Amino acid sequence: MSSRSFEITILSAENLRTNKTSIKKNVFVKIQTDGNGEVRTTKVNGEGGSYPSWNEKVVMEVPLHARFITLEVNCKATMGIKSVGIAMIPVSDIVGGFVPQNQVQFLSYRLWDSKVNRNGVINISVRVKMPEISLLLPPAINGLPAQGVPVTGKSSNAVVTGIPINWF
């Protein structure tokens, strides 16, 4: 396994500006990681102005050696696409922080424009998608008691295939 799946939801951005005036419309976000060439973009937000919201979920494969996920807020104008601001999110914020894996984390980052001035904030939520196998572990996440399905088969002579929990 050389990569992890991140489920990134681009929620919204706040207080975006270009040349000190607030942005009218047509803002979208480009999501990249430094480990591979994968690029994702959100839909263009038509009306949100300086406070656009997308609520768009993207799933990205992030290589284990990747250090950053880069979010770039762009504005589509008549003159072409213009970069509004960039946020570099250290992968360590997502996998190495206080919050246990597989939990949704709500993160906000400062955006910096091309002249390295502060330009608004972007809000996202991230969940590291765990490999299928580990989901077989008791679901203690929601605080509910683990509910197992009782083995009812009386004549069950078949071999049970499974992976010991300690195997990982």
Add this chain to the structure above:
Amino acid sequence: MGNCFSDVPGGRAAIGGTARGLLNAIDAPNDAVDNFLRSRGYHGLFSQIELSFSASGLRDRDFLSKSDPMMVLYTRGKHGALEEIGRTEVVLNSLDPKWITKHLIMYHFEVVQFLVFRVYDIDTQFHNLDVKMLKLEEQQFLGEATCALSEIIIKSDRSLALELRREDPIRSMHSQNCGKLLVHAEECVGSKTTVEMIFRCSDLENRDLFSKSDPFLIISKLVEGGTHIPICKTEVIKNDLSPQWKPVFLNIQQVGGKDNPLILECYNFNTNGKHDLIGKVQKSLAELEKLHASGQGETLFLPTGGGHNSHNKVLKSRVYLDKFSESVQYSFLDYLSAGFELNFMVAIDFTASNGNPRLPDSLHYIDPSGRPNAYQKAIVEVGEVLQFYDSDKRFPTWGFGARPIDGPVSHCFNLNGSSHYCEVEGIQGIMMAYTSALLNVSLAGPTLFGPVISNAALIASQSVATGARKYFVLLIITDGVVTDLQETKDALVKASDLPLSILIVGVGGADFKEMEILDADKGERLESSFGRVASRDIVQFVPFRDVQSGEISVVQALLAELPTQFLSYMRNRNIQPTL
């Protein structure tokens, strides 16, 4: 002379009833305070009052158009200092504004509460800007009025008209009359049900000359005495005779009940502030629900003629409801009664800035006569309020900024002296651990909050990992001079995604400016040195000297933000208080 131009895009925005306002319901009644006071037998001596405002005959300060008024509400404190409670929205080009933003205020039966109202003409561009960010000194002052809250309450229709005045520097003897302000008070009955509605209109009349109408809706409720008070306004849709507006969220409490009549008015937006009515209809929420179920439209009418012989002209225009759904917004107490636990943690400042504990002027001085010092007072008074909401009354308790015997300076040590566990039993336990720790450590420095916050965050994250339904509150009692402001911010930003709030209580007379920075109420969000921004406000700062023992205001000051912070965590994650 002011700016001649009004901010038209700002005037087109929706006010009240938007989804954003619903989620960060700062103005929602604080049920944590309510519940605590009831438990202490203060029943009926206080209530939450909702104030709504309108004005007439304001001075015109703009050159080519009319003033764009905004009202700021203050309370006058004990020493005459004004404290801002809130601001209304800016009404575009109007000398007789009816503001939609309401303000909640706690009415204390036993205290005279003076209110000060100031009206400003807003010249700056306020579109896309929080009204809280407007600098009042740059705006034009239109007038001021004062009254006691009880004066409004005792009126039979609960409305009080006040003369707005403005001190004239030249003719200082006379204060000019600058119009009237009407304040209406209503007692809040908390309701958790919120209705989401999407309105659509068809065949609206055309009122603009060169283009189509620019319609928006105003929803008002009828109150005793026949007046109606606007509760929300949709955004303006340009050039559309069959508009569909963004969802409108109304709380049943705002409306006053499902059968209370509401007035829906559709206006054509005009930049000069004279919006023309293009149709209205009166319906209660229950009737609106039926309207949605039937899928039929309701015909709008237009009142024609004035006085008694007014009759309504029925129009071709119709209003439809594309969505009507009720949802329950759970309150803080709902979560607690469903088994969510609050857990308090305590951290006490043992830095040298508190003064030598053997000298009487030290904040840590233990008086042989038994008179409590500043820290003991804070522990008892704050603890008493907070432990009411703690489920097991066991508190992890730490000290910071001191040197334990023969050790280096520690920025987070267990107050009970144990090296394994940090919990103590009850307020008494904290007090005992505190006095024994004072004897066993020597005060040092610097004042670092980072380690304590990280420790608390670790406990909170472990609880998330095991799936416990817990929310943590770290109480830091300090004399206020923090050395590691940036590290503290970093720790706070990192912890902002956890079920954790931090309540900082400042003792002594130090300058608490830095603490106010940490408490992100003033609009700016905390930012870490790595560019991460706090996803929500988790800090509340309360200077203890402002808090008078035994008064209701202590409870209010301490519990002011906790329910909102708690709810913002739960609602962000869609956690429901299921039993």
